[in-house]
Amino acid sequence: MNNDLAKLHPYPFEKLAELKSGITPPAHLAHIALSVGEPKHQPPAFVLQTLTDQQAAFSQYPATKGLPELREAIARWAQQRFKLNAESLSADKHILPVNGTREALFAFVQAxxxxxxxxPLVISPNPFYQIYEGAALLAGAEPWFLNCTAENGYLPDLDAVAPEIWQRCQVIFICSPGNPTGAVADTGVFKKLIALADQYDFVIASDECYSELYFDEQLPPPGLLQACAELGRDDFSRCVVFHSLSKRSNLPGLRSGFVAGDASILKSFLLYRTYHGCAMSVPVQLASIAAWNDEQHVLENRDIYRKKFDAVLAILGDVLEVERPDAGFYLWPRTPISGEDFARQLFAAQNVTVLPGSFLSREHQGVNPGAQQVRMALVAPLEECIEAAHRIRAFVQSL
Structure with missing residues (x-):
């Protein structure tokens, strides 16, 4: 066996199951899960209909590079969304479809x-999506973390990184909007990172899966390729972004996303993926074209999340240290007791599950940035989110 497998940490939800083991919550209260970031809103009916209509396409072996029509639909969406020059972002050279970004983030580091x-180092924010760490370990690299706390606006402090760390860095993950913090990096952060990548010769992997969940229609979160365009960096050198239909279109089970950016990197990544055997099925590609071509369902999706944040924050705002995030669908409140104790006792008292922040972070430089926080995913229906908020309020007041 690969000895590096022994270095992997248990996944957060394994830890959560262990944390809750032996507890019997109140039977008269229905369970409400705010722990898993799995969208529960209704998927677009026209996308599901496309899957139904294209069943005959399951008889075809798909190409790893994907249908030209899918790459063109993605290119049009990205050009409009991130103000990119149509001549610079080529559907043929700069875009690859992937089976959800989880798969792609992991595979990318291996390549x-x-x-x-x-x-070699793989740098990521802390707290973080655990795939970043696992990908680094199984690629033979060491994970290195940038603590994201309230003091630095939940964004990595790039100025605090020593030159010797940058010199060892081969890949840096940035997640904006952040999971779990919801913090959004402006183009200035991306531009600073690009300058560092040029100076020290590493690749930027920008996880932008939550980019379409935001509150102000006039202020969508910027992306890494957008910063490249503002710099006139039309080759997107050292820059790669990851996007998904899971959150944007409520299609986590479709396993559909894309990678875009530096053409030379994507050429080698395509070679890796051809051997990896991860081509997207043709019916899923056709359904994905339909999803990327439509924005109305995305607007409606954002409106549902706005209503949930408004309602939940009105209930919890005066009993917990919690703020509306810049974007995303998570709350990241500071807890009056440790995050693990809070999650365990909340489940025991109110049958509501949240995820301790320490399960999403590592102790680094003497600090675990999630130790005193929990993640609440507002993915349940509005009525359930409101009910959960009332139960959390009652629990906090009982402490």
């Missing part, structure tokens, strides 16, 4: 990390 270089 990028050069094991012949000494002591």
């Amino acid at each position: 990028i990390v050069d094991r012949t270089k000494p002591d």
Whole structure:
């Protein structure tokens, strides 16, 4: 077996199951899960209909590079959404469809990390999506973390990183809007990171899966390729972004997303993926075209989340240290007791499940940035989110 498998941490939800084991919550209260970031809104009917209508396409082996029509639909969407020049973002050279970004984020690091270089690092925010860490370990690299706390606006402090760390860095993950914090990086952050990548020769992997969940229609979160365009960097050198239909279109089970950016990197990544055997089925590609071509359902989706944040924050705002995030569908409140104790006792008292922040972070430089926080995913229907908020309020007041 690969010895690096022994380095992997249990996944957060394994830890959560262990944390809750042996507890019997009140039987008269229905369970409400705010722990898993799995969208529960209704998927677009026209996308599901496309899957039904295209069943005959299951008889075809799909190409790893995907249908030209899908890459063109993605290119049009990205050009409009991130103010990109149509001549610079090529559907043929700069875009690859992927089976959800979880798969792609992991595979990308395996293709990028050069094991012949000494002591390779993969840098990520802390707290973080655990795939970043697992991908680094199984690629033979060491994870290195940037603590994201309230003091730095929940964004990585790039100025605090020593030159010797940048020199060892081969890949840096940035997640904006952040999971779990909801913090949004402006183009200035991306531009600073691009300058560092040029100076120290590493690749930027920008996880932008929550980019379409925001509150102000006039202020959509910017992206890494948008920062490239503002710099006149039309080759997107060292820059790669990851996007998904899971959150944008409430289609987590479709497993459909894309990777876009530096053409030379994507050419090698395509070679890796051809051997990896991860081509997207043709019916899923056709359904994805329909989803990327429509914005109305995305507008409606954002409106539902706005209503949930308004309602929940009105209930919890005066009993917990909690603020509306910049974007995304998570709340990241500071808890009056440790996050693990809060989650365990809340489940025991109110049959509501939240995720301790320490399960999403690591102790780094003497600090675990999630130790005193929990993640609440507002993915349940509005009425359930309101009910959960009332139960959480009652629990907090009982402490």
